[in-house]
Amino acid sequence: MTAIISIRNLTKTYASGFRALDDIDLEIRRGEIFALLGPNGSGKTTLISIVCGIVNATSGSVTVDGHDIVEDFREARARIGLVPQELSTDAFESVWATVRFSRGLYGKSPDPAHLEKVLRDLSLWDKRDSKIMALSGGMKRRVLIAKALAHEPRILFLDEPTAGVDVELRHDMWALVRALREDGVTIILTTHYIEEAEEMADRIGVIHQGRLVVVEDKVALMRKLGKKQLALTLKEPLPAIPSSLAALPLELSDDGTTLVYTFDVQQGERTGIASLLRQLAEHGIDFKDLNSSESSLEDIFVSLVRGERQGAAA
Numbered sequence: 001m002t003a004i005i006s007i008r009n010l011t012k013t014y015a016s017g018f019r020a021l022d023d024i025d026l027e028i029r030r031g032e033i034f035a036l037l038g039p040n041g042s043g044k045t046t047l048i049s050i051v052c053g054i055v056n057a058t059s060g061s062v063t064v065d066g067h068d069i070v071e072d073f074r075e076a077r078a079r080i081g082l083v084p085q086e087l088s089t090d091a092f093e094s095v096w097a098t099v100r101f102s103r104g105l106y107g108k109s110p111d112p113a114h115l116e117k118v119l120r121d122l123s124l125w126d127k128r129d130s131k132i133m134a135l136s137g138g139m140k141r142r143v144l145i146a147k148a149l150a151h152e153p154r155i156l157f158l159d160e161p162t163a164g165v166d167v168e169l170r171h172d173m174w175a176l177v178r179a180l181r182e183d184g185v186t187i188i189l190t191t192h193y194i195e196e197a198e199e200m201a202d203r204i205g206v207i208h209q210g211r212l213v214v215v216e217d218k219v220a221l222m223r224k225l226g227k228k229q230l231a232l233t234l235k236e237p238l239p240a241i242p243s244s245l246a247a248l249p250l251e252l253s254d255d256g257t258t259l260v261y262t263f264d265v266q267q268g269e270r271t272g273i274a275s276l277l278r279q280l281a282e283h284g285i286d287f288k289d290l291n292s293s294e295s296s297l298e299d300i301f302v303s304l305v306r307g308e309r310q311g312a313a314a
């Protein structure tokens with residue numbers, strides 16, 4: 001699959017001397033949903049702002065659909081819609097006027113039918129004549145998206161699209177993002193909600209302290225780094241794990257009724273479990289129920305960030 005955005009050796013040092021991005025290499029594939037995941041202050045907004053031409057890079061290069069974002073700024077920018085975290089202006093404008101103006105900014109000829117579709121898709125059509133300041137927070141969010149889509153961009157950046165929104169709006173946003181992807185729009189979203197990345201993304205990049213720690217297919221990432229747990233509900237509570245089983249990755253719950261076995265998916269899980277069950281039988285440990293669970297992206301994220309910290313400290 002061809003890249004629609006190519007980021008090479010991108011570094012950003014702010015005037016304060018703070019290095020917000022450190023040698024980022026990233027290719028965004030045409031038509032994918034890419035989630036950029038990272039804690040507060042890790043550099044997500046800085047990265048988006050550079051690609052969108054709001055912040056200048058210190059070094060490195062970015063092309064958008066083959067157009068260099070510095071030398072060919074207008075062409076590059078015209079392909080991008082940006083949904084920022086907050087609505088900064090337009091309080092006194094009507095929804096319709098503000099969306100029409102956004103389209104005009106990119107030199108696109110007026111297209112009321114397109115704007116009507118955008119507003120209808122976002123359940124804003126009834127509010128088209130309302131002033132922005134009279135809208136609820138959730139509706140303002142929708143206006144941000146409508147503005148970003150007004151000029152029919154092929155790439156949409158969403159900077160923390162669901163931070164602070166209610167569950168209903170979050171699900172609406174997800175549905176909208178999926179519909180846009182169906183239309184061939186490439187979506188890059190930043191989030192610190194792991195659930196969101198897990199739900200939406202085809203690929204995930206984890207950024208931490210300005211460095212891309214990992215970029216992976218979501219499913220592969222979860223398979224590769226995921227651990228599984230097997231919880232055995234014991235017939236009789238166990239006072240302690242027998243010392244001959246101490247070498248196994250086992251944990252006993254405080255009340256002694258549940259034994260949890262954690263294993264790496266990659267490493268011959270079946271033989272491990274077979275041998276565990278055999279050893280338990282040898283010790284006369286009987287169980288009445290058995291459940292397995294997979295680690296979530298959250299576990300993976302935490303372990304990556306922790307590993308990165310330890311790596312930095314070493």
Ligand SMILES: Nc1ncnc2c1ncn2[C@@H]1O[C@H](COP(=O)(O)OP(=O)(O)OP(=O)(O)O)[C@@H](O)[C@H]1O
Pocket residue numbers: 014015016018019020038039040041042043044045046047192
């Ligand atoms: N104009 C600036 N001058 C100096 N430092 C800045 C500037 N803008 C951002 N930073 C710093 O760069 C780092 C990355 O900020 P950025 O906004 O890109 O993070 P983020 O991952 O988007 O965070 P959040 O999840 O909180 O939005 C932060 O430490 C921030 O304080």
